Amino acid sequence: MKSILITGGASGIGAGIAERFSEAGYAIAVFDRNAAGADEMARRLKKSGGPAISIHGDVSEPADAERAVAQTITAFGSLDVLVNNAGIEIVGTVASLSVEDWDRLLGVNLRGAFLLSKFAIPRMKPGSSVVNISSVHAFASYADNAAYDSSKAGLLGLTRAMALDHGPSGIRVNAVCPGYIQTPMLDKWLDSVPDREGTMREVLRSHPLGRIGTPRDIAEAVFFLCSDAASFVNGTFLVVDGAMTVSGK
Ligand code: NAD
Numbered sequence: 001m002k003s004i005l006i007t008g009g010a011s012g013i014g015a016g017i018a019e020r021f022s023e024a025g026y027a028i029a030v031f032d033r034n035a036a037g038a039d040e041m042a043r044r045l046k047k048s049g050g051p052a053i054s055i056h057g058d059v060s061e062p063a064d065a066e067r068a069v070a071q072t073i074t075a076f077g078s079l080d081v082l083v084n085n086a087g088i089e090i091v092g093t094v095a096s097l098s099v100e101d102w103d104r105l106l107g108v109n110l111r112g113a114f115l116l117s118k119f120a121i122p123r124m125k126p127g128s129s130v131v132n133i134s135s136v137h138a139f140a141s142y143a144d145n146a147a148y149d150s151s152k153a154g155l156l157g158l159t160r161a162m163a164l165d166h167g168p169s170g171i172r173v174n175a176v177c178p179g180y181i182q183t184p185m186l187d188k189w190l191d192s193v194p195d196r197e198g199t200m201r202e203v204l205r206s207h208p209l210g211r212i213g214t215p216r217d218i219a220e221a222v223f224f225l226c227s228d229a230a231s232f233v234n235g236t237f238l239v240v241d242g243a244m245t246v247s248g249k
Pocket of ligand 1: 007008009010011012013014031032033034037057058059060085086087088108112133134135136177178179180181182183184185186
């Protein structure tokens with residue numbers, strides 16, 4: 001049985017990825033700083049028949065990252081897929097962001113992916129794969145997102161570097177760039193804007209398909225990238241945004 005370690009697996013996109021891979025027969029390690037959420041997710045997955053464990057910790061802490069990899073391998077015997085999904089958003093320009101907020105955001109979104117990969121890669125066998133959850137913010141900037149945009153662009157650089165360095169060991173590394181996806185993170189952002197309904201109408205207008213994405217939409221892309229169908233896909237990114245960015249709105 002193959003296993004997958006998903007950071008931020010207790011909520012939103014991470015939870016969608018956990019469900020998709022569990023349905024496909026993977027053993028799931030849900031790693032999240034939200035301990036109760038991770039436990040609940042693992043319990044739900046086990047109830048539907050698949051092996052699952054929850055691991056509590058912070059992706060930006062080296063000891064937690066190392067322990068997450070070790071616990072996954074102890075529980076399931078191998079680590080076949082790592083998904084660096086945990087992320088936070090803190091709005092602000094370079095002028096308004098505090099140094100602490102910049103460090104905190106980069107610590108989770110970019111350093112976290114580095115740390116998990118650092119401890120996972122040496123223990124992964126040929127045929128394994130890593131997927132980094134970046135964002136359309138990696139190449140399409142939005143006002144007030146200096147730290148978030150930088151972290152997501154940085155993840156694409158990390159993806160390319162890892163693909164080059166670890167391809168010779170048979171490990172593929174790719175990224176997914178989601179657009180607007182219905183998750184608690186999106187809800188939190190909508191709560192912070194002055195006109196929630198008006199903003200949502202505008203968001204929908206920028207989507208040619210007339211809807212925003214679901215965690216399942218992203219999970220399917222991640223699943224493809226980790227599958228044998230993508231065995232020659234390496235060092236690149238898949239935009240999953242319903243053509244929102246090509247609409248130019
Ligand atoms: P979410 O807030 O619903 O879930 C994020 C999860 O990560 C939570 O369970 C949270 O507890 C966990 N987490 C946060 N910081 C952590 C840390 N330091 N250590 C361990 N766990 C931590 O968010 P989401 O919308 O599902 O986002 C998941 C990823 O997708 C993020 O990287 C986000 O930037 C990216 N993304 C989201 C959207 C969107 O529209 N929702 C769009 C593009 C990219």
